[in-house]
Amino acid sequence: MNSKEKLQAAATKLFMEKGYENTTVQEIASLVGVTERTFFRQFKDKSDVLFDTSNEMGHRVAAFITDHFDVEQKPLKLAVDGFASVFGVFDGERERVLARNQIIQSHSDLQERELLKSQALIGSVTNALSVKFDSELSELAARFAVEIFYMAFTKWIESTEKSFVEQVLAVYEVYEKLCQY
Amino acid sequence: MNSKEKLQAAATKLFMEKGYENTTVQEIASLVGVTERTFFRQFKDKSDVLFDTSNEMGHRVAAFITDHFDVEQKPLKLAVDGFASVFGVFDGERERVLARNQIIQSHSDLQERELLKSQALIGSVTNALSVKFDSELSELAARFAVEIFYMAFTKWIESTEKSFVEQVLAVYEVYEKLCQY
DNA sequence: TAAAGTAATGTCAGTGACTGACATTTGAGA
DNA sequence: TCTCAAATGTCAGTCACTGACATTACTTTA
Numbered sequence: 296m297n298s299k300e301k302l303q304a305a306a307t308k309l310f311m312e313k314g315y316e317n318t319t320v321q322e323i324a325s326l327v328g329v330t331e332r333t334f335f336r337q338f339k340d341k342s343d344v345l346f347d348t349s350n351e352m353g354h355r356v357a358a359f360i361t362d363h364f365d366v367e368q369k370p371l372k373l374a375v376d377g378f379a380s381v382f383g384v385f386d387g388e389r390e391r392v393l394a395r396n397q398i399i400q401s402h403s404d405l406q407e408r409e410l411l412k413s414q415a416l417i418g419s420v421t422n423a424l425s426v427k428f429d430s431e432l433s434e435l436a437a438r439f440a441v442e443i444f445y446m447a448f449t450k451w452i453e454s455t456e457k458s459f460v461e462q463v464l465a466v467y468e469v470y471e472k473l474c475q476y
Numbered sequence: 477m478n479s480k481e482k483l484q485a486a487a488t489k490l491f492m493e494k495g496y497e498n499t500t501v502q503e504i505a506s507l508v509g510v511t512e513r514t515f516f517r518q519f520k521d522k523s524d525v526l527f528d529t530s531n532e533m534g535h536r537v538a539a540f541i542t543d544h545f546d547v548e549q550k551p552l553k554l555a556v557d558g559f560a561s562v563f564g565v566f567d568g569e570r571e572r573v574l575a576r577n578q579i580i581q582s583h584s585d586l587q588e589r590e591l592l593k594s595q596a597l598i599g600s601v602t603n604a605l606s607v608k609f610d611s612e613l614s615e616l617a618a619r620f621a622v623e624i625f626y627m628a629f630t631k632w633i634e635s636t637e638k639s640f641v642e643q644v645l646a647v648y649e650v651y652e653k654l655c656q657y
Numbered sequence: 658t659a660a661a662g663t664a665a666t667g668t669c670a671g672t673g674a675c676t677g678a679c680a681t682t683t684g685a686g687a
Numbered sequence: 688t689c690t691c692a693a694a695t696g697t698c699a700g701t702c703a704c705t706g707a708c709a710t711t712a713c714t715t716t717a
Contacts, residue, residue: 298665319702330667335704369657406595407588414591431650438623439654446615469612473620474655476550479694500673511696516675 299337301327306344311394315402342408345398350412353419355381360423370428372467374420374440379463382444385451386458396452416441443467480518482508487525492575496583523589526579531593534600536562541604551609553648555601555621560644563625566632567639577633594622624648 296304305326309318320341324334338344359377367373385392399405417437424433447462457465477485486507490499501522505515519525540558548554566573580586598618605614628643638646 320704321702331704332668333666336666339704341703371654371657403592407592410591410595411584411588414587431647432654434627435623435647435650435654438627439620442616442619442623446619466612466616469616473552473613473616476552501675502673512675513697514695517695520675522674 298327298329298333302329302334302337303344307395307398310345310398315398315405342404345395345405346408346412350415350419352381353416356416357419357423360420361426364427370424370432370436371439371470374424374436375443375463375467377420377423378440378444378447379460382448382463383458383460385448386460389455393452413441413445416444439470443470479508479510479514483510483515483518484525488576488579491526491579496579496586523585526576526586527589527593531596531600533562534597537597538600538604541601542607545608551605551613551617552620552624552651555605555617556624556644556648558601558604559621559625559628560641563629563644564639564641566629567641570636574633594626597622597625620651624651 302323306318306323309323309326320331320334323344324331334344356374356377359380360373363373363376367376399409417434420437420440421430421434424436428436443463443466447459447466450466451457451459451462483504487499487504490504490507501515502512504525505512515525537555537558540561541554544554544557548557580590598615601618601621602611602615605617609617624644624647628640628647631647632638632640632643
């Protein structure tokens, strides 16, 4: 566990215990045994410690799409399946995801940050879809897929009735209903 | 023109001239002839000076929806028409909108802030649609409408070919194409 | 193994965003 | 003109964040 990971763990712990605002970077660093300066070498700002900037999930969804062009012809369904597949792991780490979500909902800076990540997600998905579909159609499908994902995520957070995959598919069915108007 | 409006004007001016990062709140306040403290009484933070927190546009779109339930039965089309109608004014103030957009694109804090506003927009539109439609369908339609709006906005920024309303309708047609898969 | 190089971390001083507490001014109405 | 309230000023302080430079620790190579 390098200092970056240690800082992430310490930050999450402190944010949960005393809240995001009431935790100083100083405290996070001290808990790990490094200085504030080291924190800011690892993360661009305080909120950064909670976010994976690599867009790894975006790449995974994109990879799924690339791999399944032949099994699913509908662009949006393909992207949505990608989200379902990649984020299906959420069910296995519900605790952690819930804790992280609670921190993020507690402070608008963090919510904003989370939303910026969705832009990267849209970009990755758009690129992946563009290989087989018109670029405008790809972008729209990517945007919609991300919205379906978020809506499903919210519902998944609020209730334990369905698995993540089921929630995603349930929201996709709402989309199909919407199309029928 | 009260000090709030003066500060907004001064801030926009300075942000354009020297960039967002290179402009201090001190400078903005001085330009207007007030102190930094007054700035922070009007705006919750530096970026706030660029954003209308009232969600006025959200309310207007909601009002449009409420007024047009009988002329347009499709929930998404109704919401999209609302955006087209309310934001049609952009054509008349292209300069200003472009300038503001340029500032926002220059700094990720501002982009994040802009994205948070879209959540308020989604909320207003969802509420308005919920009067006649199922709540899940309403939320999804609201989310999609906002995405269509943003995509249209981006295209409108990048080219002068079409009016804002035309761009919105063009993206809506992409949606119809998407539904046909 | 010793020297040399490189990456991670520490130190420190400084800037700028933002807040709380309290004082002062200003403007509208009695 | 007096009075009250709202807006603004003053000031001291905290905390996020950065640049410059020093130090430590770990790797490579002769």
